[in-house]
Amino acid sequence: MSGESHAADRTVSGESHAADRAVSGESHAADRAVSGESHAADRAVSGESFNPFSLAGRTVLVTGASSGIGRQTAIGCAAMGARLVITGRDAARLGETCAALQGEGHRSIAADMAEPDGLARVAEEAGVIDGLVNCAGITAMAPFRMTSEKHIRRIHGINFDAPILLTQKLLAARRIANGASLVYVTSTTAHIGTFATGIYAASKGALIPALRALALEVGAKQKIRANCISPGYVQTPMLDALNAGTASIEANYDLAPLGLGQPEDVANAAVFLLSDASRWITRSTLMVDGGLTVHVSI
Numbered sequence: 001m002s003g004e005s006h007a008a009d010r011t012v013s014g015e016s017h018a019a020d021r022a023v024s025g026e027s028h029a030a031d032r033a034v035s036g037e038s039h040a041a042d043r044a045v046s047g048e049s050f051n052p053f054s055l056a057g058r059t060v061l062v063t064g065a066s067s068g069i070g071r072q073t074a075i076g077c078a079a080m081g082a083r084l085v086i087t088g089r090d091a092a093r094l095g096e097t098c099a100a101l102q103g104e105g106h107r108s109i110a111a112d113m114a115e116p117d118g119l120a121r122v123a124e125e126a127g128v129i130d131g132l133v134n135c136a137g138i139t140a141m142a143p144f145r146m147t148s149e150k151h152i153r154r155i156h157g158i159n160f161d162a163p164i165l166l167t168q169k170l171l172a173a174r175r176i177a178n179g180a181s182l183v184y185v186t187s188t189t190a191h192i193g194t195f196a197t198g199i200y201a202a203s204k205g206a207l208i209p210a211l212r213a214l215a216l217e218v219g220a221k222q223k224i225r226a227n228c229i230s231p232g233y234v235q236t237p238m239l240d241a242l243n244a245g246t247a248s249i250e251a252n253y254d255l256a257p258l259g260l261g262q263p264e265d266v267a268n269a270a271v272f273l274l275s276d277a278s279r280w281i282t283r284s285t286l287m288v289d290g291g292l293t294v295h296v297s298i
């Protein structure tokens with residue numbers, strides 16, 4: 001990162017005083033779930049200056065918030081005024097994320113979402129939400145001849161089954177407010193299928209049509225939106241672990257004109273998709289990859 005102060009950085013830094021509005025007594029998710037009023041209408045009545053990226057008064061559930069992209073997404077959402085419910089397996093790292101959140105009223109749930117009990121607990125304890133960002137995920141490189149049923153079940157269990165089943169449980173329990181925005185972090189490889197990532201790519205790629213179908217089912221009446229973000233290479237512990245393995249992928253970073261991404265680059269995209277700034281965007285997939293996946297060879 002260059003250290004220059006970009007507009008996107010300023011947005012996430014909370015200069016708009018979004019966090020102040022979060023504690024100013026605006027209507028809460030549960031109220032909106034019942035009334036079905038739009039967020040923009042709430043703010044127009046309260047006389048606030050309109051900031052389409054604000055998440056003030058909203059409750060956002062972020063999975064995988066104990067590390068990397070999920071942690072930065074939680075930090076970005078809190079800076080924009082949201083109240084957070086964050087999850088991950090590691091309670092200590094989840095606590096570090098919680099300590100970094102602006103505003104009040106945040107909660108954390110330590111749970112293994114690949115296990116039925118952990119998944120059920122997150123769905124039960126999250127309460128009514130206005131936004132969901134599914135970041136929890138794992139990767140492991142394995143060429144086809146070394147792929148096993150165990151590998152498939154492990155990768156798909158957390159990358160595909162968990163976000164789908166979490167969404168289903170929240171919907172069935174009427175815990176997703178009208179007008180909510182659901183965001184699922186997939187991967188550029190879901191669109192390509194890169195070397196030795198077939199199972200991981202499939203686990204992420206399967207999310208895209210599943211959530212397009214969901215967005216049709218909940219869009220017209222409930223105005224619930226569902227979108228995916230496909231990141232390229234992002235500097236996180238997941239990428240560090242890949243590079244520490246046998247197949248270093250550092251050389252690939254330069255394939256993107258904008259090089260290696262940082263967690264805030266994806267977090268800012270998630271804030272956009274959660275906010276009213278994207279209120280006419282649903283069933284889409286945003287490539288956040290520094291230009292990696294569109295090659296220009298001229």
Ligand SMILES: NC(=O)c1ccc[n+]([C@@H]2O[C@H](COP(=O)([O-])OP(=O)(O)OC[C@H]3O[C@@H](n4cnc5c(N)ncnc54)[C@H](OP(=O)(O)O)[C@@H]3O)[C@@H](O)[C@H]2O)c1
Binds near residue numbers: 065090186188236
């Ligand atoms: N970094 C990249 O270059 C990149 C590129 C494309 C897509 N992605 C995707 O972006 C998402 C975030 O990745 P990241 O790079 O931020 O990775 P990360 O730093 O390793 O974070 C992964 C997060 O997922 C959580 N998680 C994993 N298994 C879990 C389980 N069974 N139950 C609950 N939580 C679980 C981890 O929680 P604990 O640590 O507490 O267990 C952690 O919070 C992933 O879905 C990944 O596939 C990353």
